[in-house]
Amino acid sequence: MSVPIRMSNYFLRTLREDPSDAEVTSHRLLVRAGYIRRQAPGIFAWLPLGLKVKAKIETIIREEMAAAGAFEVHFPALLPREPYEITGRWDEYGDGLFRLQDRKGSDLLLAPTHEEVFTLMVKDLYNSYKDLPLSIFQIQDKYRDEARSRGGLLRGREFTMKDAYSFDYTDAGLDASYQAQRDAYERIFTRLGLEYVVVQADAGAMGGSKSEEFLHPTAVGEDTFVRSAGGYAANVEAFRTLVPAAIDFAGFPAAAVHDTPDTPTIQTLVHSANASQPRPDGRPWAAADTLKNVVLALVQPDGSREIVVIGLPGDREVDLKRVEVAFAPAEVEAANDGDFAKLAKVPGRPALVKGYIGPWSADGAMLGETSATGIRFLVDPRVVDGTEWITGANEHGRHVFGLVAGRDFVADGTVEAAEVRAGDPAPDGSGPVELARGMEIGHVFQLGRKYAESLGLKVLDENGKLVTVTMGSYGIGVTRALAVIAELNNDAKGLIWPKALAPFDVHVIATGRDEIVFETSEAVTALVEASGRDVLYDDRRKVSPGVKFGDAELIGIPTIVIVGRGAAEGIVELWDRRSGERTQVAVTELAAHFA
RNA sequence: CGGGGCGUAGCUCAGCUUGGUAGAGCGCUCGGUUUGGGACCGAGAGGUCGCAGGUUCGAAUCCUGUCGCCCCGACCA
Structure with a gap:
């Protein structure tokens, strides 16, 4: 059983005012409520509250990855140049790559993504079709020297990503592995309470065949996508114009x-x-x-x-x-x-x-x-x-x-060069499209044999013939998802976490200075902890109720128990952060509420 | 990389136009009074005014350069 955290000595400082360098809501509130602190542009330190939320998101991802049959591994962020040299990405990534040298002058990089080393690891250990299919993943920090990071966690230069990679030796196998990841993504985003639209994406420089993005529709998003009432959805970059039928021009006047x-x-x-x-x-x-x-x-x-x-x-x-x-x-x-x-x-x-x-x-x-x-x-x-x-x-x-x-x-x-406009017909005939903004929270990708080929990942098939493995790559921006969730769950007073993601389940506030208040608070805290819930207990003496209420609203734990003026009669107040509703409850009945 | 804004106490900011020994609120420390919506009184600690150079008797303030940060755009599996 966990131990309740007492705010009198927790490593937490809330800010009374908005930080001057934060404009986007999630950034502003996460800093103000003491979840993260900026270290450098696009680089953040995680404080206890922030770490707890991040861990809850990661747990959901791990559970669904396991359900999809993927195994967790962990690679270093600091990697040698060679594998990236072989695939050409050491150069292709250009200024976006953090490069460094060790004392001997060897080139290293901070990985922007890990296709190369995952591929090599499988090459190292596997030789047979009997070992496939395989899906492995990690939750690791990625480094990209963005020309412009923005919005706090929304686009950082260091960010946490869940990246998974699948290995198959047939195209049908890749399709199945891809579908398994795609299904897992749907479950993950549903559990995170994140609305999403799966859009066709451009395969782009990754050189694969099939690619879909999970976009969360939001005004702070960086991608523009289209969708039709008939179910077509695509990133504008992947939109294909519906080609009209040719016209018989016999008899047309001369130019x-x-x-x-x-x-x-x-x-x-x-x-x-x-x-x-x-x-x-x-x-x-x-x-x-x-x-x-x-x-x-x-x-x-x-x-x-x-x-x-x-x-x-x-x-x-x-x-x-x-x-x-x-x-x-x-x-x-x-x-x-x-x-x-x-x-x-x-x-x-x-x-x-x-x-x-x-x-x-x-x-x-x-x-x-x-x-x-x-x-x-x-x-x-x-x-x-x-x-x-x-x-x-x-x-x-x-x-x-x-x-x-x-x-x-x-x-x-x-060439698909013209702007896409609302009302343009979807290429699949499903009607006119509308335009919307979205934030990319996940991306599933059929890489095909590009990486396996350049890095020489082959296995022997049933006929004893060497075949090149075909791969998929699947990413979820963990810290970005956290920011988007914060972006979605707040009001003028502060954050409002969904129950499944809150840093604590219950926030107990002792208001007043009578000893009975603190005695009751201790009892309430113990009782709630006994129900298996994590409690943040505001036991600060000499701090006025207004400050405690304000902090509770800022921090955004979904359920708050106020212990104060009714304590002597054994009455406390249950306060729902999201609805704002407060109800009086006898301490003796509290256990039933937290059954 | 282009455009805009900003660097003064831990935080949020004023002071700069018109040069004259560094300010407020919050936070922090000590003492006391307060305790259901960000209390009050008293006493404190805390700042090379981003950095460098220049003008001047004197620069946070004027000039030049430079570094950094934020926002918009470009860029970005």
């Missing part, structure tokens, strides 16, 4: 070039078109009738720079995050004057006319790898064959009208 002076922007172009070239059927031209050609520069990891033009409906902006994903690992920048100048100087290539760029000219194709310019030209998936566009004629002050895709120009391919 025609018109003077459109002073129309470098879509807005001015639409205005000019309506004024001087009204549509035959009388409908006004809209931005969506124009094809906007955006010039971007792709910077490859080796530093080389390529110009690419993206054609998209004029009413859509380019979403830089989506473009980054589309062109990964290259970085994407808006083309600068230098890029344009270079284009103009290449002999034999017509210069693009800024503001009047288009895929077509009277002299032939202007965009595309087989065109006069040789510039790569990708279009939005909505630009299907038979769609008609107003777009730049590659002459200053002139645009071409009725330019038909598939007849007058052909792109090198399509």
